[in-house]
Amino acid sequence: MAEQRAPRKWKCGFPVRPLDKRGKTDFAFALIIGGVNAVIIYFIARNLSAESPLFRTLFHSYRSLLVLLPVVFMAGLVTARLLTSLIPFLYQFAKFSLVGSMNFLVDMGILNSLIFYTGICNGPAQSGLKGVSFVLAAVNSYFWNKFWTFTRRSGKRLRTEVYQFLVISTSGFFVNLLIDYLFVNNIGPRAGIMPQSWAQVSAMAAAIASLCWNFIGYKFIVFDAGAPGQAVMQPDGTGITERNG
Numbered sequence: 001m002a003e004q005r006a007p008r009k010w011k012c013g014f015p016v017r018p019l020d021k022r023g024k025t026d027f028a029f030a031l032i033i034g035g036v037n038a039v040i041i042y043f044i045a046r047n048l049s050a051e052s053p054l055f056r057t058l059f060h061s062y063r064s065l066l067v068l069l070p071v072v073f074m075a076g077l078v079t080a081r082l083l084t085s086l087i088p089f090l091y092q093f094a095k096f097s098l099v100g101s102m103n104f105l106v107d108m109g110i111l112n113s114l115i116f117y118t119g120i121c122n123g124p125a126q127s128g129l130k131g132v133s134f135v136l137a138a139v140n141s142y143f144w145n146k147f148w149t150f151t152r153r154s155g156k157r158l159r160t161e162v163y164q165f166l167v168i169s170t171s172g173f174f175v176n177l178l179i180d181y182l183f184v185n186n187i188g189p190r191a192g193i194m195p196q197s198w199a200q201v202s203a204m205a206a207a208i209a210s211l212c213w214n215f216i217g218y219k220f221i222v223f224d225a226g227a228p229g230q231a232v233m234q235p236d237g238t239g240i241t242e243r244n245g
Contacts, residue, residue: 023081026095029148030077033102034070040109041065044200047116051194073098092149096215099144104207107137111203121195122184130180130203131173134210138169141214150223161222168217172210180206 045058080094110133115121120129142165183202189195
């Protein structure tokens, strides 16, 4: 088991362990995720700038986003690290949220590109495009959550873990697809929103629903930190210990 270091008090009064290499790596990843998100937003806004003032604004301000998002993401992770002594697992949830934001934009970005280049924005074919974007975002989610958010290193067999991940992700896929289909084909565009933009609104609602579903499933089933022999990250992300049976 890894040696436990005594927490120290910062000026703000929160007991926080000294920042180690893993903490620095986490903050670096937060910056990277913020930068990736800004780039994806740029491409989405470019494709939709002709039909929406909001996307035109985002398109012309992407340079600011390229600086702002990484800073905001790192600040959020720092804040979560400070507060994790008061709210257990907050640091882990913050990392999951950062990965979730990137997965959401990967999903949105791929869907946006497919809609933009095919012209398909409703009907069963649109659901097929949504399925493609969701699957690719799920692959991205697996690697980031396994090796960064939940820091799985040992314990459960890879085959079992992948099987559980596929079950949770597949069920999350149907939740995602159902919400998206209802928004696009049953509710329909509202408030004067154009069909292509409404497809993005439906994707947003679907992504939020599947995000909540997947966090519960990944944390308590796929990457369950209570499994004997599994590597477990400390609440503030500063160390890894081995859970004994």
